[in-house]
Amino acid sequence: MLDRAGTLVLRYSLVLIVLWFGLFKFTPTEAKAIQPLFTHSPLFSWLYDVLSVQAVSNLVGTAEILIALLIALRPLAPRLSYLGSLGAVLTFVVTLSFLFTTPGSFALVDGLWVPGGAGGFIIKDLSLLGAALYTAAEARRAA
Numbered sequence: 001m002l003d004r005a006g007t008l009v010l011r012y013s014l015v016l017i018v019l020w021f022g023l024f025k026f027t028p029t030e031a032k033a034i035q036p037l038f039t040h041s042p043l044f045s046w047l048y049d050v051l052s053v054q055a056v057s058n059l060v061g062t063a064e065i066l067i068a069l070l071i072a073l074r075p076l077a078p079r080l081s082y083l084g085s086l087g088a089v090l091t092f093v094v095t096l097s098f099l100f101t102t103p104g105s106f107a108l109v110d111g112l113w114v115p116g117g118a119g120g121f122i123i124k125d126l127s128l129l130g131a132a133l134y135t136a137a138e139a140r141r142a143a
Contacts, residue, residue, distance in 0.1 A: 007138055011074060014131045018088060019068035025061025028054065037098045037118060044094075067091065071135060078142040085136030092129035098122055 024030045031054045038044045038056060047056045070084025099105045099119050107116030115123045 007135075010131050011071060011135045011138075014088065014128065014135060015068045015072045017128065018064050018071070018091070022061045022064030022068060025057045025064065030061075031057035034060065037095075037102050037122075040101045040103065041098060042101065043097070063087070064091065071132075074135070074139055074142070078139045082136055082139035082143055085132050085139055088132035089129060089136060092125045092132060095122055095125045096129065 025034070034057055035048075035053050038047060047059075051059065067084050067087040070080050071088060072081070073084070074081035099115070099122055102118050102122075104117035105115065105119030105122065106113050107119075109116070
């Protein structure tokens, strides 16, 4: 019973967080906030040559909303939920890569390197990556 409750909370908290961040990407505030992350990424900086700041954010938001909805489908469609969880894994691997490409992601404080600036926000994606890996494995077993 504890396993089932933990899995349920983990899955749907992941859905809520990914959905919420996806919806937020459609605001000008979030579009501007993610711009430095994408601008400094060797994988994604080219997007701003093709699309506007808001369009890039909308694209990311659309992908996140789709991923959240797929993960939420676990009771009805475990295979689709598995694919959604894999999408979340990819998302969090990408966002964690920003720790290494965005200037100021780490700061030296009292002789200790700690997440700073955007890094302080991004580091939480390590836990979300673990949640996505777990929900992918669980949905795959159910499929």
